[in-house]
Amino acid sequence: MKFVSVISMVLASALLVACASEPTSREPANLTSFDAEKKLKKEWSYSLGDGQAEAYHRIAPTVDGDEIFIASSDGKIAALNKSNGKKVWKKSYDLRISGGVGVSSTFLFVGTSDGEVVAIDRISGDIVWRVSLNSEVLSAPQSNGSVVVVQTYSGEVRGLNFADGEQLWSYSSQLPRLTMRGTSTPTVVSDIAMIGFANGHVIAFDIENGSQLWDQRISVPQGSTEIERLVDVDGRLRVMEDGQTVVATAYQGQVMAIDIRSGRPLWVKEASSYVGAADSLGKVYIVSADGSVNAIDDNGQGALWTQTVLARRELTEPVVFIDTIGVGDFEGYLHLLAREDGRLVARTRVDSDGLRAPMIADEKLLYVYGNSGKLVAYKLQDR
Template structure:
């Protein structure tokens, strides 16, 4: 079992089993005995050049709380936030800091962006709306629990998901709460929540009970509900089916993956399942080249055909290395791991084409790509831009 997942489960278990003398035995494996020991890196045939364009430091990065604060691209800027409250606006081409602000709150979720506004969530349950021009706080609103994913806005509503299983809709101008939805939270969950998608007046959100729901953004009314995973097994650990990773939309199709469940394609208009495949993932899905990409929790990266007709390729060489969500960049696919290595694969066949190390503390936040430039935010706070080009 990977170190991150062990820690995530322990965080979920401790409130329930405080004082239990046997809990340590469940996770007391030596490196030699651990069936989920991370794979050693293999030598690869490097076929791309990975040039670092610039690097900046953003506060304490992810800190020690298993957070996954992720940056966001908007126009000629990239915005990033750290667990200790630093928010930084960086010119994406040169890496020059346009402004830097520190908010009083310890941040745990972000960064969301819409039309000159930034949205952040705090560990003590606050959502903040900031002016993207200078970092000033427009308003803050108190919610019911820790915000572990970027809130999203559309000029009318700001939506935020909290770790207690709730989804909240807030008035964009004032932060006043308009509605809340309370899901059925299982006994045990992985630490994290999915990032809501807000599009054309509809909110799409995944929950720890293995379901994805669509809501009317203004009223919070549920328009459809789909089950991505069904809890199975006798123990509560075996029954964990969180939809925690990033979802993706392409056209009228929504792709979502759950832990110990499935990757599923849904029709965004009705919630009808178009296809599904069994897997276990907590980092989420992406799409490109007619594929849907998922990193299984066992470290296997799989490219599923978008039409649901099967698997284009699999890459198992990064076993149990706690991979990030796969991110397409140009004709390649990028993933990072718990040691901070950036791995580049061909989108065509899944073969490795390049590798570099970004951050010795690891990198788990979703990466960003624009053309052949990739932006990686390491756990220690390093925000780095790389240009990926084929070798002659």
Template sequence: MGLLNRAAGRTVAVALAIALAACASNDEKEDIEPVELVEITSSVELREVWSADIGGIDRKRYAMLQPGLADGKLIAASSDGDVAAFERSTGRSLWETDLDIELSGGVGVGLGIAVVVDYRGRAIALDLNSGDQLWDYQVSGEVVSAPAVGSGVVVLQTVDGKLVGLDASSGEELWSHSTTLPVLTLRGTAAPVISGGLVIAGLDNGKLIALDARDGTPRWEQRVAIPQGSAELERVVDIDGSPVVRGDLVFAASYQGRVVALSKDGGRGLWARDASTHHAVAVGGGHVYLSGASGTVYAYNVGNGQIVWTNSELLRRELSGPAYFQDVVVVGDLEGYLHVLDPNSGQFIGREQVDGDAIRIPMLVDGDLLFVLSDDGELVALRLARS
């Protein structure tokens, strides 16, 4: 889970957390450990195609350095400022750039560039083919998610509620949009997405917003989650996972809120179900998949939102968001395991430990390859093999 954010509310959040822990019964305290993994019978295997050590990711400050893929190149970055490009299929090193700064957000790719951001809000664009720096721009707030690149713009989302659109060629600011945030939010922010000339972003107030990519004009806004309860902690409803666009539909989910399906044109709500997650959903095989904040994995019918199945055998294992890959569902956990689930039943059909450290960064699916980055910087490309 993301750390609670906002200086004004941090002391209150810590005090409440301590008070809740002090009131817990002995039985409750026994349930704070991750469940132990049970033995399974595997019918599929995730086989390593190539791997590389890119340097560690700053988990304490919730840096979200998801690799980006464009033009057959996988671009990855570490919190120490190392940015590297690899040939997608073989892992052959194409170029490396040491920016000598602490990176917090990235990697946004497209339009011939790769964009990363440091903790001070400095966005840097690199040439996708050479790694040479093309431009940089200073935004007013910290960024801990990947920029969106497309439709001629680079869009950054800051932790203080701003969306900023930059010209992809020059880095010049084209527009900005500000949102009022609640007292307490989770540390992370959702990476915006660009689709069909729209910028679609999940906000820390539990809303989803669509802006015109050219000038930032709001097109629609839809509430995903409604704050509940009287305490500020109970009212945290952040959307920390990126919206997922499939055709003319948008899927999103919030913490302590709901998972929803909306129309991309107008934001009309199609269905909504109670849910709580820190991650993006995955869509495939007629289902929407979600890793719940408690560790339960859910599958919903893509058409009406009805629950198809649940799997509660990974409780408290700090799951990553799910990936739909080659007709299976994959989730990572705090010990570097990848768990493969049958998309129709939710049963385990495979398991592979790719690293000893947590898999928190969103996984990347591209055709027959699944790309996974652990918090200690192990980047692995995997292919699915069936028994």
């Protein structure tokens, strides 16, 4: 019996905080008062099913065109107008959704706890095809319109035919005895699919045939215990604004910028993170496992600022929203930090069940999907 299945659910929440915290304090930092310079105004909200439910899912919404798509773990999916939140369609399926939503020009893609990948017509909401894999799917399948790429919790990657789900190729990684509860979402750039693995590697594949283009080790296991040797690349890979570089983060490892075509490392910094990075205007923003938010130059050379007031609050992936950096926490608070120096400028509580899924900033709205299934769109205003 694998150690993975017994321990990883616990690691997903409490253990991450405990391992990465300071020796003298393992409790989440209390919220501090500050002079709010900005105000988050709710534009609209929409509730769907039971959201992430009791499982440690990070089912994220997806914006494409004029619509935003959301899914809940109890099998509900909705397409909404992204400007006003009005429902385009909503359907309930006999699915235990655990990874979603991927989107293409014609299909939506979700993964399930039962090891299925399901393609859904994005206009009608009808199921087009579904295929069974051998393991739970915890991240959203992705596609270039020809091939659908999915990673399973067992460390396998499958390339599926876009039209009917037939398997085209597969890859199996070496899974450590102990992993976190999650998998990296495949990142597709043209004909390249890049995926982070629980063994600390990021591998790029030719999306059409599955051949390996390059393999970079982001983190090397160290220590004498299985917990100390955790090196998962769980966070989403971030394609930077230049379109030529991808940034990968690893737990108890490094942050690495990689040339997408060659796989050559451009810079590396020591860090520990289990969520993806953000970038904007020559800066990269990283949420460390200890709850600090960090800004560095996008050449990896300079640390610009570090904000520690949210220590051990189990922060989400950061998002750049206008002139701020947004992060959510385990108590459901959304925090905005000034992009230039990291000071707190705004805060609001979105969902008392907490925030875990990555947020989306699109034009002038920030979309936040709470653990209870509440999706809220915010506009940023000056006080």
